[in-house]
Amino acid sequence: MSDRRRVVVTGIGVVAPGSMGREGFWDMLTAGRTATRRITFFDPALFRSQVAAEVDFDGRLLGLTAHEVHRNDRFVQMAMVAADEAVADSGLPLGSGAAGAPDPDRVGVALGSAVGATMRLEQEYVAVSDAGTHWLVDPRYASSFLHHALVPSCGATELAVRFGAHGPAVVVSTGCTSGIDAVGYASQLIEDGDADVVVSGASDAPISPISMACFDTIRATTGNNDDPEHAARPFDARRDGFVMGEGAAVLVLEELESARRRDAEVYCEITGYANRCNAFHMTGLKPDGVEMAEAIRQALAQGRTAPDEVGYVNAHGSGTKQNDRHETAAVKRSLGPAAQRVAMSSIKSMVGHSLGAIGSIEVAATALALQRGVLPPTANYEVPDPECDLDYIPNTAREQKVDVAVSVGSGFGGFQSAIVLSRPSRRTP
Template sequence: MRRVVITGIGIVAPNGLGRVSFTEAIAEGRSGVGPIESFDATGLPVRIAGEVKNFDVMPYLGEHKKNAKTMSRAVNFAVGAAGLAVEDAGLESDRLDPARFGVCMGTGITPMSLGELAAPVLSGVSNDGALDWKQFSIAQAESMFPLWLLKHLPNMAAAHLSILHQAMGPNNTIVTACAAGTQAVGEAFRLISRGDADVMLAGGCDSRLDPLLIVAYQAMNALSRSTRTPTEVSRPFDGERDGFVLGEGAAVLVLESLQHARRRRAKLFAEVVGYGSSFDAYGITRPEPTGKGAALSIKAALKEAKSNPSDIDYINAHGTSTRLNDIMETNAVKQVFGHRSKTIPISSQKSMVGHLIGASGALEAAATAITLDRGVIPPTINQATPDPNCDLDYVPNTARETQVRVALSNSFGFGGQNASLVMARV
């Protein structure tokens, strides 16, 4: 099995564009949560989010600018993050074997714009209020962009990245809710490790800042309805947390075999040494409360990494800011790490960017690699009120400078999907 390293990091996040900007933001505890500006959120039950502002995909499209018409907002972010990652890694596509260069992306729902659907729906409503499908289809054909459907296929992020970067090797799309980004990095790691590829673009992208989806999440009582200042609403592990804040964005990592990276003298941010996944088999919306499903994922990653619980110096938490998830994650850490649980620094970037759903694990994997490289653990901001059920060291409010040799990054998604990565300092 070949060693796998991270040589490039591309970020499109609510609090930073590019590795350097994002690194500064998380070290400073700077939040990207604020009022929604991409559409009029007046009247919605939730009007704040971790929104990416002023992003233009065009500079990243090269000679494929016409393809922008077939890209959703999430794919735009993926294209930008991949372009930044390739630049960060110093990759030159014409020097790579395209058959040994692949893509693995995590993502989720691509919302169908209510604005685009409104015209054909209204045109198809008969006098008695029923939907006339014949009239609807005629109106749809007249008003919709012919390739509209392509914006909503989950594999489009991986497809566009492969076209843009001439990656003809393995190409996978992972759609496992909040665990998708972590699993995409883990599966790419496995592909390189077993010799199926030399280089992979791996990560996640998502954007659910859409009126219908905000209402849907609120119907599940998943989103915070706090009236605090927006930057103070996402508060993982805090005693006054009341739900998560939706975020959006993308993170893409360049993964390479160590031999390939050394041959081209690439900078090495971190080594991926283990990946584990599991399933709660408990409930669709509620995590298994004792954390035993999540603990299985952590243990599997540690086993592949040939690491003991005593080796872990830092845990990048899923940390959603919901009542149930944060307690479950705390319980899982206690199961695996026992008496060491209270001495291991744990932090959640969701306190600063919100929950990027399918992209969250990839962004957190990127943050973990940055922590290993720089020796600065980002904080969990908005820690003010203790929760007796969340009693670990969550690196409250202020970053911590310390050398991290081995780190763990966790993601736990709706349905019971769990995924964990172990990374090491190179």
């Protein structure tokens, strides 16, 4: 443990519903505003769930070229915009060849995505099949970049080219934990000495007819179409499913001593990461939360962190009956008596559930909370559920300085992940 390289976050970029950029995102969270509305991307009238948290996004207005917009799916475009903000925030001249730029062979990329270019793939299929009229599709109507829509690795490739990253490049696709897992994997690359800097995060743009139909079928999304603003209600007794969202968050991870040498601003240190699989059911969760609890315990142990040091838990908090029960049990099981004193909240109540992207968006929110001493609330929390009996920071942000925070994620397929963020001053080198 003594010779383990320490990893810190020195840049954050966010593309989220209801806001644009890191500061707009933070202002929205701390104000407790929700960004959920009736779907505008297509006519949702035939769907059970007709609400979503959409991003008002235009790549050209946010600095992308016409070529970049033409060849890339929306999820890649959002990742590029978020990464531009994160790299600028870090102060690292990545890909520039300027003095002080890191060795390109020591710069990596780790991008998470649950569903990749679903939106582009669906649009292309509509074109080549003439809206489903023909079983044998006509390739003459396909874009020359159709193959980008098929392979989610195009996201990592675009970021690697953009920042001249010649080190490890990977796409992590573990469903709804993809965002946490990508950041955790990036942290491990630096800890193990395989990279000095990693551009890491996740992006997803799943608000399309095929995605909505998938979640309608299993009734995981909310049916509260009459009141979109209050449809996402994690931990509330009236919750009836999650609100689909979209977005991206990218973080710049860097070895601590390197960041100190260049006097970089440090948001937080990543002191532990772990993931588990419950090997139980593709969509079901056992109520005892054992696997998530084990992920939390392992992540804390990596950084020699005691449960009673945790001051905040950024919850998965999807707003489904079983998830919120499962997660509450996992926090109690892993933190013990300290769980009753820990503040916990779900930002999905405000920005929806952007599948693979949400994990990195939540890590970004947790890093900002540590740095700024303000904990975001759980919006729309009004009716307590006896089975969910922790402190969920109802409706109003809370000024509270914490030294250690945990962000957790739970995904279909049984994935359970936890990442621990700490103030760098908590431990001496």
